[in-house]
Amino acid sequence: MWRDRGLRRAFPHRLDVCIQFVYNRLVVNGIDVSESVPRTVAEDVYRSLKRDIITLKHRPGEPLTETELATLYGSSRVPVREACGRLQQEGLLTGRPYKGYVVNQISLKEISDCFGLRLVLEPYALELASRRATEADLCELETLAATEYTYHDWDSYADFLERNLDFHLRLAGLSRNDKLVLILRDLLGGMQRFFFLGLDLGDFAAEMRSEHEELVALLQRETPEDAVACLRKQIKTSRNRILRAVIDDRIDLPLE
Numbered sequence: 001m002w003r004d005r006g007l008r009r010a011f012p013h014r015l016d017v018c019i020q021f022v023y024n025r026l027v028v029n030g031i032d033v034s035e036s037v038p039r040t041v042a043e044d045v046y047r048s049l050k051r052d053i054i055t056l057k058h059r060p061g062e063p064l065t066e067t068e069l070a071t072l073y074g075s076s077r078v079p080v081r082e083a084c085g086r087l088q089q090e091g092l093l094t095g096r097p098y099k100g101y102v103v104n105q106i107s108l109k110e111i112s113d114c115f116g117l118r119l120v121l122e123p124y125a126l127e128l129a130s131r132r133a134t135e136a137d138l139c140e141l142e143t144l145a146a147t148e149y150t151y152h153d154w155d156s157y158a159d160f161l162e163r164n165l166d167f168h169l170r171l172a173g174l175s176r177n178d179k180l181v182l183i184l185r186d187l188l189g190g191m192q193r194f195f196f197l198g199l200d201l202g203d204f205a206a207e208m209r210s211e212h213e214e215l216v217a218l219l220q221r222e223t224p225e226d227a228v229a230c231l232r233k234q235i236k237t238s239r240n241r242i243l244r245a246v247i248d249d250r251i252d253l254p255l256e
Contacts, residue, residue: 040079041075041076041079042075042078042079042080042082042083043083044073044075044079045069045073045075045079045080045082045083046082046083046086046087048073049069049073049080049083049084049087050083050087050090050092051158053087053092053093053103053193054158054161054192054193054196055154055155055157055158055196056193056196058103059103060103060104060105060106061102061103061105062102062103063096063099063100063101063102064084064093064100064101064102064103065099065100065101066080066081066084066100068100069083069084084101088101090186090189090190091104091190092104092190092193106193106194106197106246108243108246111194111239111242111243111246112239114187114190114191114194115191115235115236115238115239117187118184118187118188118191118235119232119235119236121180121183121184121187122168122172122184122231122235123228123231123232124175124180125171125172125174125175125177125180125181125184126171126175126219126224126227126228126231127224127228128174128175128176128177128180129171129172129174129175129219130219130222130224130227130228131224132174132175132176133174133219135220137174138216138219138220140170141167141170141171141174141216141219142213142216142220144163144166144167144170144212145167145209145212145213145215145216146209146212146213147160147163147164147167147209147212148160148205148206148208148209149199149205150205151200151202151203151205152200154200157196157199157200158196160199160205161192161195161196161199164195164208165188165189165192167212168184168188169181169184169185169188171215172184172185194242195238195242197242197245197246198238198241198242198244198245200245201241201244201245201248204241211230211234211237214230215227215230215231215234218230
């Protein structure tokens with residue numbers, strides 16, 4: 001029954017709709033079709049630098065120059081400039097004329113503002129997804145939910161955060177709302193540093209995996225109201241965990 005309904009939702013009319021559906025599955029759902037194309041040096045620098053900012057190897061307030069970054073990441077200054085431009089747009093760096101860049105500070109207000117926005121946007125995406133996702137979509141999401149990290153292993157934290165982001169963007173992608181997914185991609189991507197702060201507060205790996213699996217199970221049982229309530233609870237739990245890590249000074253950070 002689910003499969004038939006899912007097909008009717010996905011392919012309601014003619015070939016043009018089918019083509020659009022396939023495009024949405026590849027692009028909006030977070031499947032990076034560009035992975036089949038060799039990445040540029042700028043893309044490699046961007047990914048490495050962003051990962052190092054998220055994992056606090058570059059601390060909030062730290063000054064960075066293009067020359068230093070080019071040496072560190074094994075490139076020329078042009079790819080570094082391009083990567084830093086993208087990270088400025090994501091709110092992780094601020095450019096300083098003739099001086100390079102500085103890693104943006106983390107403020108309690110920013111954490112609160114981002115989580116407030118997430119509480120509005122992500123449940124809305126989930127409501128749409130509950131009506132538009134197919135059985136195959138949810139099976140794929142169920143596979144992505146089965147991920148954990150190793151406590152006190154910061155490299156493991158970084159890997160987990162990438163997979164966690166992938167899960168939430170795939171979930172948002174099931175809404176079939178391109179603009180909403182782009183907004184959530186930028187929002188959640190910029191919040192990665194916050195999530196990192198909460199991971200070292202305790203070993204929550206199994207709990208987080210269970211949260212993701214519970215969310216998928218509610219969607220599979222076609223109980224959207226319960227799924228939305230579950231997601232809102234999980235977002236608030238994440239917010240409280242991060243604020244507790246900051247307030248308890250578990251990680252020494254210069255906070256605005």
